[in-house]
Amino acid sequence: MTISVAVSGASGYAGGEVLRLLASHPDVTIGAITAHSNAGARLGELQPHLHALADRILVDTTVENLAGHDVVFLALPHGKSAAVAAQLPAETLVIDAGADHRLQDSAEWEKFYGSPHAGTWPYGLPELPGAREKLHGAKRIAVPGCYPTSSLLALLPGFSAGALLPDDVVIVAASGTSGAGKAAKINLIGAEVMGSMSPYGVGGGHRHTPEIQQGLSNASGLDVRVSFTPTLAPMSRGILTTATAxxxxxxxxxxGMDLAATLRQAWVDAYADEPFVRVLPEGRWPSTKSVQGSNYAALQIAYDPNVNRVIACCAIDNLTKGTAGGAVQSMNIALGLAETTGLTLQGVAP
Structure with missing residues (x-):
């Protein structure tokens, strides 16, 4: 099987990461590579690490340029994917790396994004209960946000097992600067970021909050409420999420087991057959460097009897498992390919 693929937003971080993975995918032929303001430029000028594609010319992000492919990846700003996707043929597999089709609740979308809701697509986090069945044969897929990916992976086993209460979930996550996109911003320049960490979206204001609540609520059948605080870390890639409930x-x-051991076993059992989730041996804790450049999530949990809480830590690469890797993984499932195809890259060290 040879699959023709178009990638929009190819000059940005997410689009560039999709191309990095697709360039090594044995079943893919890369067709149109599109951008908006950077149309007409050579890809190598903007993504110099993509050596095999360096001489390709970016074309404008139009329906005409994207149509005619088996798969179209939309790596566009939030609120921009829906109009493009609506004009693509129904038989085309469209994978949206933006937020436009993630949320089920239109009121939540309008509250956090301030525009009409474009509808809900199958959610591209295969590790969610029942997700793979919805992805098989799907023609429209919504890729999760990077923070929701790490947060949901951290807590899903506990909620699926009925081990956690839904009304006091606290998540703090540190992300590298690439999570904010490639556009120039003063708070993201080296002089501002190096040697410093800072919170943002504090007090329930971050757009990924309803997405995290949606995923945990669906998994548990309960109305899960989350206090989510993201922080900016002085690194280019990676997310380290610490979630408690x-x-x-x-x-x-x-x-024959104590509560801590029983809780840990729930996580071990939940991910025993997952190709890209690793529950680390006891005593080892995840680090962002260990998953850099890979589609893997590294997890560890602990039980704090002093406050009767589970603490789950999850590390992912925000651009790979948190965006492009999850998108390619979902594409593989939708098309009936082996789920790991093109995604067996190990991490990068040091």
Whole structure:
């Protein structure tokens, strides 16, 4: 099977990461590579690490240029994908790396994004309960946000097992600067970021909050409420999420095990067959460097009996597992390919 693929937003970080992965995908032929303000430029001028594609010329992001491919990846700013996707043929697999089609609740979309809701597509986080069934054969897929990917992976096993209470979930996540996109911003220049960390979107204002709540609520059947605080870390790539929730009084230790061991086993069992999620051996904690450039998520959990809380830490590369890797993983499932195809890259060190 040879799959023709077009990638929009190819001059940005997300689009560039999609191309990096697709360039090594054995079943893919890369067709149109599009941009907006950078149309007409050579890709190598903007993405110099993409050596195999360096001489390709970026064309304008139009429906005419994107149509005619088996798969179209939309790596466009939030609010820009829906209009393009609506004009693409129904038989084309369209994978939206933006937020336009992630949320189920139109009121939440309008509250956090300030525009009409474009509808909801199958959610491209295969590790969610029931997600793979919805992705098989899908023609429209919404790629999760990077923070929701790490947050959901951190807590899903606990909520799926009925181990956690839904009303006191606290998540703090540190992200590299690439999560803010490639546009020049004063707060992201080296002089501002180096040697410094800072929070933003504090007090429930970050747009990924309803997406995290949606995923955890769907997994648990409960109305999960989340206090989410993102922070900016002095690194280019990666997310380290620390998520905590209280243990339900009805969740008891298994026979012959204490509560901490039973909780840990819930996470181990949930991800035992997942190709891209690693629950680390006890005593080892995730680091962003260990997953850099890969589609893997590294996890560890602990139980704090002093406050009866689970602490789950998850590290991902925000551009790979958090965006482009999740998109390619979802494409593979939708097209009936082996899920890991083109994604067996290991991390990069040092």
């Amino acid at each position: 209280k243990v339900s009084p009805g969740f008891a230790a298994a026979e």
